[in-house]
Amino acid sequence: MASQINRAEQLWKNWEEHQQAISELTGITDNKDTLRFKYDFLTKGAYRISVNPSDKEKLFLKVIKTVTHNLQKKLYPNLIVRLFIRAKSLLIDKPGHLRMFEKTSTENLESLQAELKKAELSSFTGKLDNKLDFESPKIDVESLNKLNDNSKLKVNIHLEKDRFGSYHYNGFTATLIPENGESITCKFPIENNISVIEAVNLLQGRPVYKDYENSDGTISQRWVQVDTKEKTFNGESQLISYSPLYDFDLKKEIIAHADKLNCFGLTKESIRKGLEQGSTIAFEIPDKGKFYLNADPAHKTLNFFDQDKKPISFTSIVEKIKEPEKQAQNKFKLLIKLQDISSRQSLAMIR
Template sequence: MRQDVNRAEQLWKNWEEKQKRLESLAGLGSESNSMIGKLKYDFLRQGLYRLSVNPSEKEQLYLHVIRSVTARLEKQLYPNPVIRTLHRLKVLLHDRPAHLKMFERQKAENMEQLTTQLKTSGFASFTGKLDNYLDYERAQISIPMTTQLADKGTMDIILKLERDRTGHYRFTEYQAGLYRDGSMQCSYTFPAEGKVTAIEAANLLEGRPVSKSYRTANGSIAQKWVQLDFRENGSKLIEFHAGYGYDLKKEIMAVASGLGVDGLGRDKIIRDLEAGKLIAMEVPDKGRYYLHANPADRSVSVLDAGKRPVALSELLKEVKEGKAAAIRSEVKLHKVQENHRAQDQPLSVGI
């Protein structure tokens, strides 16, 4: 449990919110008030079972107040001293142990579900923090973390969990912000159902698209490209589906042929590009360049050694002209060598 979270205070606020909803539904009247009083007693009593186990110092005052309130409600609900004593025995011997046992079982199940979900989404490092944040009194929980990126960048992540009607927490979304030199470059909130992993989020925030699989209306699995559009105020995620006509491997093979780079069509390279990665390549006589997928233009984008955008058409033109110049040089050199061999031939005199 985080030390800055007062679970006892949150328990009381939770009841106040619930009471408002109940009163709006039940209306006013002695019967409704009696029902709400019984619900209040059970709600606070069960909360006390959970919070009385290792409470923090700042929770003690709220717990004292809540115990006073439940004691007063108990007298109202069980005015007969004998019945009240029997009720207290039932609470001590059955209700409290049963509630704590059920709570621990549900917490373990919830932890297992969240751990699996977070690991699948690329947030394995968050799972060690879960036990410190899941107090089961708040409706929403935010778990922050910062991760280092290449080129001295960082990505701040805030994981969002929400408690459902069963009392379990669900992973609903996470906010990711890209920082360079201490200032935020861009941010986006990714919903959990989108299944965008942490690595993919970093690549998307860097401006590179990612290929994702999804289930269609008829139940089949299809592929789509997703990319963050930063042109609008507050970036948005745009999609390019299979019918869009983007063939990454075809575009890569055309670039490889034009630049004279071998190995770009390997399956691993294609998978890395689909994951939004930046691929390094050595262009003969030109040096190092980088490329990534560009479904918006049905092509691939190229960056120079300093990772600045380069016009692919210009680079292809330069490489083509370089090859032509090399061929002309070879032809000229070949002619010179032929002339040398011709001059070296011995003279013969006819008799």
């Protein structure tokens, strides 16, 4: 528990947020209804935390229990009534609340696991146990991972509480931290249906082709990409999407380029799907080496890279392929020319 957030401290902070909201709404924070709400809020929170508190939590818990004890005196001046309430709390209220909390938290964990798994964020589920004990309307959980190219990816998932008290996954914010260069951050709300792998591709500058449900229930496809030029006031990049009617036929572009390269393996469906997911695809041309490509809907074409993943024009690749053919043609022309000269010399000798 030592490595976790102090739940008792968080419980008190959550109450202060509630108190601030009540004050802004009504201008009153010490009437009987507000005091009763505070008493119930802190008492139920203390029930949960008192089961297995850390040493730090015990200190805050002691303060919270002192506050609830004083509130109980204000709300129930009669000693006999207070004794009855304490007995009821110990024998009925606390066990009942803990049973209900265990049931709802287990169900909530299961539903969150399904939501996070869909978004390829199942690694976060082990961090949720203590987080779901809070009364906060919103919860953020952070993770930092190293990628294959030595860059780092920081992912901060957002959980939001519904009116029934259960938390739901509401998207995530991802930050790509390159080994050398400036980091880039973008928020991916749940309605964008972006996975972590797709987010990495987007943050690295490659667009993704996604299915989206329209207001009438129909499904349309559109390209989305991260706009690295225009940023929000807090320095985050924004996710932008193209119209479903945007004129970029990826399949047509692949076929056209494959034809010029005489490399029809590029027309496989797996290649197209990889490009739609924002991947950089590797391919090899015999005797010419390895190349890479990715989709570029903004310019309605494909981008190509050499074996070092440096940009290379498509024309230069085509020229490399045609170079042996040109050399063969030149040799053939030279041979004809030599034969022609030889023939003339032979005729001259006969004459």
